Amino acid sequence: MAATQEQLYEGIDLDLSWSERDLPECERTKHVHRLHPYLGKYIPQLVEQLFLRHVARGGRVLDPFAGSGTTLVQALESGLDATGVDIAAFNCLLMRVKTAEYNQFVLERELRDALARFERGEGTVGEAPAYVEKWFAPQSCDDLLRFRSLADDYEHTDVLRIVLARGARSARLTTHFDLDFPREPQTDPYWCHKHRRECRPIERADHFVRRYTLDTLARLKEFARVRKQRDVTVLHGDARSVELPGAFDAVVTSPPYPGLIDYHEQHRYAYELLGLTDLSPDEIGAAERGTSKAALASYVDGIAAVLAACRSALHREGSVVIVVNDRRGLYPEILERAGLRLEQRYQRHVNRRTGRRAGEYYEDVLVARA
Numbered sequence: 001m002a003a004t005q006e007q008l009y010e011g012i013d014l015d016l017s018w019s020e021r022d023l024p025e026c027e028r029t030k031h032v033h034r035l036h037p038y039l040g041k042y043i044p045q046l047v048e049q050l051f052l053r054h055v056a057r058g059g060r061v062l063d064p065f066a067g068s069g070t071t072l073v074q075a076l077e078s079g080l081d082a083t084g085v086d087i088a089a090f091n092c093l094l095m096r097v098k099t100a101e102y103n104q105f106v107l108e109r110e111l112r113d114a115l116a117r118f119e120r121g122e123g124t125v126g127e128a129p130a131y132v133e134k135w136f137a138p139q140s141c142d143d144l145l146r147f148r149s150l151a152d153d154y155e156h157t158d159v160l161r162i163v164l165a166r167g168a169r170s171a172r173l174t175t176h177f178d179l180d181f182p183r184e185p186q187t188d189p190y191w192c193h194k195h196r197r198e199c200r201p202i203e204r205a206d207h208f209v210r211r212y213t214l215d216t217l218a219r220l221k222e223f224a225r226v227r228k229q230r231d232v233t234v235l236h237g238d239a240r241s242v243e244l245p246g247a248f249d250a251v252v253t254s255p256p257y258p259g260l261i262d263y264h265e266q267h268r269y270a271y272e273l274l275g276l277t278d279l280s281p282d283e284i285g286a287a288e289r290g291t292s293k294a295a296l297a298s299y300v301d302g303i304a305a306v307l308a309a310c311r312s313a314l315h316r317e318g319s320v321v322i323v324v325n326d327r328r329g330l331y332p333e334i335l336e337r338a339g340l341r342l343e344q345r346y347q348r349h350v351n352r353r354t355g356r357r358a359g360e361y362y363e364d365v366l367v368a369r370a
């Protein structure tokens, strides 16, 4: 028999509503969680708690909207196997770099060697893609392209490509307060709302390459000390149609929200510099498609199709745990169409948002089963 609304809804879960003091930023962004900026992730401590509540010890977990890999990284910390799917090639690259097992000696030798050669002026610039010429000062452009040419010489090319993307993000001709989705290059000095003074656009990228090479190395080493030896698989593709390896104990995920974020676009510089495949037409809920009636209907179709595919890849008793702010009330229909039954629903107060995204904010955790 279906549960009543009262039985389903368990109100605000204080154990999951951490304050800034309980859970400072350095904890939320520990080790590889801060390997590269990514807008729209959930926090590892929430994922850890969801695993404890809803995933059998030592089990296998699936995240069909794996993004920057929070679920996968936490799975490794919690001793679970994990598979993550994402439509955005950059997100998959980032997840692979976060979750790969490294020979620490080779990793350190390669990263330090690439940096030393870069600082000696080695590497070739070649022809700059139009995007790179537009969005970087001439010196930054040379620095980044030279580092890009060196990255190919190493076994750990992908780690160096993440360093390159991170350096590129910081070196773009943009204001300090509009790093997520800058519209036009900023070529002149400007009044900076973030620093409350006049700031100048970035002119070179060499210091970023140095900083992020060393930071990436330190973060990968730190994670190697806490991760367990479990299997992680990253699948690049559309979660509606990608072939899932099957028999998971649980799905733990945070889906895209309708019309909020363009997930490819936020890392446009990486697609251009690294020549990554762009599958943005298949992104569900992309901001550029808006929130018209038709866009919401297509969002419901998309998420329902993904969850139906996940359901088929779950053990019979497996749970589907979804973290979402469903202010439009779309999820009852989505779950029904995916063949899932809502068993439990609790709310979390997200009270540590600061700056331009400040304000009261709640997230629901929906727990469903086939």
Ligand SMILES: C[S@@+](CC[C@H](N)C(=O)[O-])C[C@H]1O[C@@H](n2cnc3c(N)ncnc32)[C@H](O)[C@@H]1O
Residues within 6 Å of the ligand: 038, 040, 041, 042, 043, 064, 065, 066, 067, 068, 069, 070, 071, 085, 086, 087, 088, 091, 237, 238, 239, 240, 253, 254, 255, 256, 257, 263, 264, 282, 283, 284, 285
């Ligand atoms: C809210 S984010 C997930 C963030 C993730 N929980 C984290 O902590 O990094 C949603 C993700 O869904 C991905 N996505 C959108 N449409 C998709 C599709 N059709 N198939 C697979 N992934 C998709 C986006 O690229 C984005 O990375």
